[in-house]
Amino acid sequence: QEAEEAYRKRTERSREAHAAAQKVMPGGDTRTIAFFKPYPLTVSRGSGPRIYDADGCEYLDFLNNYTAMIHGHAHPFILEKVQAAITLGTGYAAAIAEQRELAEILCGRIPGMDQVRFCNSGTEATMFALRAARAYTGRPAVIKMEGGYHGTHDAVEFSIAPGAERDSRQPGWTPIPDTKGVPESVARDVYVAPFNDPAAVEEILRQKGEEVAAILVEPVMGVAGVIPPLPGYLAELRRLADQYGVLLVFDEVQTLRLDLGGAQRKFGVTPDLTAIGKIIGGGFPVGAFGGRAEIMAQFDPNQSGCLSQSGTFNGNRATMAAGIASMTLLDERAIARLDLLGERLEAGMRAAIGRYAVPASVNRIGSMLNLHFTERPPVDYASTHSPYKELSKLVHLELLNRGVFTAPRGMWNLSTVMEETDIDQAVDAFADVMAKVSRHL
Ligand code: PLP
Numbered sequence: 001q002e003a004e005e006a007y008r009k010r011t012e013r014s015r016e017a018h019a020a021a022q023k024v025m026p027g028g029d030t031r032t033i034a035f036f037k038p039y040p041l042t043v044s045r046g047s048g049p050r051i052y053d054a055d056g057c058e059y060l061d062f063l064n065n066y067t068a069m070i071h072g073h074a075h076p077f078i079l080e081k082v083q084a085a086i087t088l089g090t091g092y093a094a095a096i097a098e099q100r101e102l103a104e105i106l107c108g109r110i111p112g113m114d115q116v117r118f119c120n121s122g123t124e125a126t127m128f129a130l131r132a133a134r135a136y137t138g139r140p141a142v143i144k145m146e147g148g149y150h151g152t153h154d155a156v157e158f159s160i161a162p163g164a165e166r167d168s169r170q171p172g173w174t175p176i177p178d179t180k181g182v183p184e185s186v187a188r189d190v191y192v193a194p195f196n197d198p199a200a201v202e203e204i205l206r207q208k209g210e211e212v213a214a215i216l217v218e219p220v221m222g223v224a225g226v227i228p229p230l231p232g233y234l235a236e237l238r239r240l241a242d243q244y245g246v247l248l249v250f251d252e253v254q255t256l257r258l259d260l261g262g263a264q265r266k267f268g269v270t271p272d273l274t275a276i277g278k279i280i281g282g283g284f285p286v287g288a289f290g291g292r293a294e295i296m297a298q299f300d301p302n303q304s305g306c307l308s309q310s311g312t313f314n315g316n317r318a319t320m321a322a323g324i325a326s327m328t329l330l331d332e333r334a335i336a337r338l339d340l341l342g343e344r345l346e347a348g349m350r351a352a353i354g355r356y357a358v359p360a361s362v363n364r365i366g367s368m369l370n371l372h373f374t375e376r377p378p379v380d381y382a383s384t385h386s387p388y389k390e391l392s393k394l395v396h397l398e399l400l401n402r403g404v405f406t407a408p409r410g411m412w413n414l415s416t417v418m419e420e421t422d423i424d425q426a427v428d429a430f431a432d433v434m435a436k437v438s439r440h441l
Pocket residue numbers: 066120121122123124126149150151152218222223251252253254277278286287
């Protein structure tokens with residue numbers, strides 16, 4: 001109550017903007033995931049690691065548009081490249097050299113990516129990767145992980161946040177729709193397994209292997225709470241995929257930031273197909289999917305019966321220019337520095353949690369981090385449950401009131417333009433919030 005009152009007081013213009021926007025957009029915005037109560041901020045600008053709301057309040061941005069803004073806001077190098085590019089026009093229904101250049105960078109870095117095609121979102125990237133897998137194997141079904149988020153197309157809108165009650169009918173957990181409007185016929189081709197549980201995947205394959213086209217997995221579950229793979233998990237999925245003639249599809253839309261070649265390079269497990277997005281667009285709308293040349297060859301229109309994949313804005317000039325700039329800035333040194341900042345943030349948060357004896361844990365890998373109100377760091381979706389889960393929302397609001405912007409579910413991530421002082425400032429705010437939270441327990 002108190003946190004909400006303080007929030008309302010400092011964000012009056014956001015409240016007015018939200019009320020006006022609600023007249024023309026349900027919820028006043030176009031992203032379910034970005035909504036929070038009492039109303040989300042209206043942001044007027046961003047610069048470096050900071051954003052500013054309609055009332056002029058400043059926030060250190062630890063959400064970075066859900067990991068997309070790895071170089072912070074209005075990065076001068078990215079802006080310069082985009083500004084130069086768009087003076088040449090922005091779209092022509094024809095290929096541009098910059099598209100090939102970004103494709104070469106990505107295929108050069110990502111072990112499992114011989115070839116790539118662009119689209120406009122991570123949602124499309126996983127959708128087309130699944131189409132490729134289904135066409136290649138001639139099979140309809142997909143195994144996804146409980147808590148796994150792959151965007152908002154029908155086939156993946158299952159068991160993202162199914163709540164504490166789950167249906168454990170075999171084979172495979174019955175997929176639980178996360179939204180209305182997805183036909184039941186889609187659910188028939190989706191099997192769900194817990195993350196970090198290769199035996200569950202094996203059981204599904206043993207019973208239904210001949211139906212399954214793809215195992216779709218985030219190598220580190222992002223939205224579910226930054227949950228890394230246990231040692232050997234990804235390699236075991238690779239082995240099972242090979243054994244059953246199923247394609248292994250990594251959703252690296254978030255995890256590409258963990259290593260020059262994504263989580264697949266970091267963990268040394270190469271998938272057949274990879275979906276990416278976010279950071280490869282330098283802040284512009286983007287997605288891409290790629291993989292083994294013989295699978296990707298299905299999209300080659302030189303061949304009759306090729307797979308369809310189009311999009312008016314695929315490979316557009318602004319995104320390609322920003323993407324090349326973003327990937328150029330993201331070299332080994334930049335990633336190593338992000339990891340160090342991540343360590344500093346984690347240490348600071350853990351110290352604050354300990355100081356105030358809050359029953360919380362921190363999951364971190366590289367520059368991605370999540371606060372959980374669990375005694376032990378979760379290893380799958382089920383272990384994120386906690387009687388204190390709702391406290392995440394309070395922490396989120398209290399952090400906003402102290403000028404720190406994070407995800408309502410407790411996710412933080414870093415940008416290359418952050419300094420140690422920014423981390424320390426956020427840790428101070430976090431410690432203050434933990435002190436307050438400890439009084440609620
Ligand atoms: N896959 C993962 C792992 C994601 O985190 C997201 C977005 O957060 C998506 C796919 C969907 O990407 P987009 O929001 O660009 O459609």
